[in-house]
Amino acid sequence: MPPTLILIRHAQALHNVDSKAYHSLRDPVLTDLGRLQAVELREHLKAALPPDRRIELIVISPMRRAIETCLIALDWVINEGVPVVPDARWQELHPNPCDTGTPREQLAADYPQIDFSLLDPVYPDKISPAGARYRCEKGAVLARAQSALADLYWRTEDVVAVVSHSGFMRTAVTGRRFANADYRVFDFEERDWNQEGEPYRLVEWEWTRGKGGMGRSNEEPVELGEGLPEE
Template sequence: MPPTIVLIRHAQALHNIQSYHALPDPDLSDLGRQQAAELREHLKVHLPADRKVQLIVVSPMRRAIQTCLIALDWLIDSGVPVVPDARWQELYPKPCDTGTPAPQLAAEFPLIDFSGLDPVYPDKTSPAGAQYAYAKEAILARGQSALGDLYKRSEDVIVVVSHSGFMRTAVAGRWFANADYRVFDFVDRQREGVEDDEPYRLVEWELTKGKGGLGTSNDAEVGFGEDLPGL
């Protein structure tokens, strides 16, 4: 049976305050750190007690890593591994949405192993980084690749810390406010007779349907690929 997926958007970062999009790979703001701490206390109470989180996947951008280390430290301390995955980075080629090279990240965040991170990261503009390009086809393919890998895993529950734009347009079709989360199950492809070439899809739990687990997100649904540029 495919794992249950908890999707978390990073807490407020410095570029979220006044749209400082020229700020490279920004850190969390003071409010963002507070939001992440509040999310931590919420998740400790509201994640289903009969389910076991066995893996954390995180975007390798600073704001996602910092949110992960604050909000999920209690899981990390219990031995849950953290895997950075470039596919979960944000969409855009702006400085604020372009990451930091792995050697620098490894020095900043020694608790996380970056050795398995795609060596092309953080490139998303050259031919080498084409799979991370800001283009509809590439973004949708990245979402399917990320979901396909999770679908095949054996863990009971996987928590992912990522970004609003990517999760909204390529993964879940739902909005995420800063530090809010949603819980999903996969459509079971074998049980439902889904063909191999059909996309992976998620079904949201009633627990978070509408405005998200914290009740702070927009409740509108979004079409996959909506407003993304073509090639």
């Protein structure tokens, strides 16, 4: 049986405060408010997660704001020995400086508690032919979302927590909106194995449907692929 997914948007980062001032800042970190949001999220998740369910794997975007959110909001799980896996497929969409990550060698030095050895070595390239799978083009974005979901579908853990970004999760994974430090819970939709190439789809729990687990998110759904540039 595929795992349940808790999809979490990172807490407030510098570029979320002032786009004019900080969108030119590469891979921005959390603000003071963002760190407080992550603490609030931690306490909420600890209380809200059903007692018979257990987070057994954490997957994160390798961007600093996602890493820092994970290390604060999920420290109680990490301290129990649950692995944290950085996955470039969960990074944000655009090649703007604020949505472009930091090379893995520097990440490994800055966050030694996380193993970056399996992170795609092409990260954070989204522009060259080598980084084509991460381009902000509709086909590439939807394909990497399906690749990421396909891998999670076959995991054996009970619950997988994913810390990612609003743009990617909204337009390519769920069709749902995420406020900073909010989350939604999903199960995989049952698949028809007679339909070749059927996409992996998610069904949201009633618990978070609407405004999200923290009650901060916009309820209006979007169509997958909406607003993404064509090739």
